[in-house]
Amino acid sequence: MTTTTPGQRFRDAVANAKPLQIVGTINAYFALMAERTGHQALYLSGAGVANASYGLPDLGMTSMNDVIIDAGRITSATALPLLVDIDTGWGGAFNIARTIREFEKVGVAAVHMEDQVAQKRCGHRPNKAVVSIDEMCDRIKAAVDARTDPSFVIMARTDAVAVEGLEAGIKRAQAYLEAGADMIFAEALTELEHYRQFKAAVNAPILANMTEFGKTELFHKDELFEAGADMVLYPLGAFRAANAAALKVFEAMKNDGHQRSQVDAMQTRTELYDFLNYHSYEDKLDTLFTQDK
Numbered sequence: 001m002t003t004t005t006p007g008q009r010f011r012d013a014v015a016n017a018k019p020l021q022i023v024g025t026i027n028a029y030f031a032l033m034a035e036r037t038g039h040q041a042l043y044l045s046g047a048g049v050a051n052a053s054y055g056l057p058d059l060g061m062t063s064m065n066d067v068i069i070d071a072g073r074i075t076s077a078t079a080l081p082l083l084v085d086i087d088t089g090w091g092g093a094f095n096i097a098r099t100i101r102e103f104e105k106v107g108v109a110a111v112h113m114e115d116q117v118a119q120k121r122c123g124h125r126p127n128k129a130v131v132s133i134d135e136m137c138d139r140i141k142a143a144v145d146a147r148t149d150p151s152f153v154i155m156a157r158t159d160a161v162a163v164e165g166l167e168a169g170i171k172r173a174q175a176y177l178e179a180g181a182d183m184i185f186a187e188a189l190t191e192l193e194h195y196r197q198f199k200a201a202v203n204a205p206i207l208a209n210m211t212e213f214g215k216t217e218l219f220h221k222d223e224l225f226e227a228g229a230d231m232v233l234y235p236l237g238a239f240r241a242a243n244a245a246a247l248k249v250f251e252a253m254k255n256d257g258h259q260r261s262q263v264d265a266m267q268t269r270t271e272l273y274d275f276l277n278y279h280s281y282e283d284k285l286d287t288l289f290t291q292d293k
């Protein structure tokens with residue numbers, strides 16, 4: 001077992017990977033698959049929790065406790081550092097302080113908090129509204145003040161580029177770093193060049209969000225790194241793919257009366273057990289409880 005803190009492992013991963021790919025895992029089993037694939041950092045998406053765990057849209061309807069439950073399930077299953085989407089922090093200074101302490105407690109490495117109003121939307125949807133710079137800086141100060149582990153990462157996300165333009169977004173990022181944020185999530189940029197401009201103006205690691213069907217083209221990680229992104233986020237790619245596969249299975253069962261056409265696309269029992277280390281658990285049972293006869 002490693003002795004460094006989750007936050008430090010996240011910081012080290014950001015410093016060493018060029019860039020760090022952070023993959024969205026909507027549940028503990030997805031986290032195991034991502035870990036086995038060789039990924040170095042995981043993500044719990046706010047939209048993912050709302051959609052997958054509650055069947056709700058990503059419109060600020062889930063609470064801190066809803067997200068903590070899913071985050072704790074993932075940190076229990078893997079040692080990889082986990083970045084969690086805490087939306088707007090769920091309230092005023094005291095709520096945000098509680099949020100930080102609770103996420104630290106369940107072994108989360110990093111959180112990102114955004115400058116949208118509480119009635120938030122997906123970052124890639126129209127008609128977003130942002131709070132004032134001062135209000136967001138207060139959110140950040142409350143978060144930084146509340147952490148007990150100085151390595152715990154507080155990432156400030158700005159949604160302002162889509163609302164106020166690139167320059168305003170960059171100004172906000174600078175102010176958020178002044179207020180104590182460790183890293184910047186530059187949401188919904190439309191040009192590779194915009195990452196370059198963020199990087200030139202902002203002295204901190206920058207995250208690029210490669211969410212599908214959004215405002216940002218799905219750039220290659222190398223071109224993003226070259227443009228100044230230190231982290232590349234894939235929040236919901238595996239979730240979207242799994243959803244499409246699941247729908248085909250439900251349709252086949254309904255329309256064909258069996259699922260045989262879909263079996264080739266399924267992960268096998270052997271593969272499932274392999275990711276779960278199933279046989280090592282069985283062996284444990286055998287050594288613990290089998291009596292010599």
Ligand SMILES: C[C@](O)(C(=O)O)[C@H](CC(=O)O)C(=O)O
Nearest residue numbers: 045046047122123124211235
């Ligand atoms: C990153 C994000 O905040 C999320 O909750 O995963 C979303 C992703 C999405 O809706 O595609 C966002 O970018 O707002």
Ligand SMILES: [Mg+2]
Nearest residue numbers: 045046047085
């Ligand atoms: Mg989100």
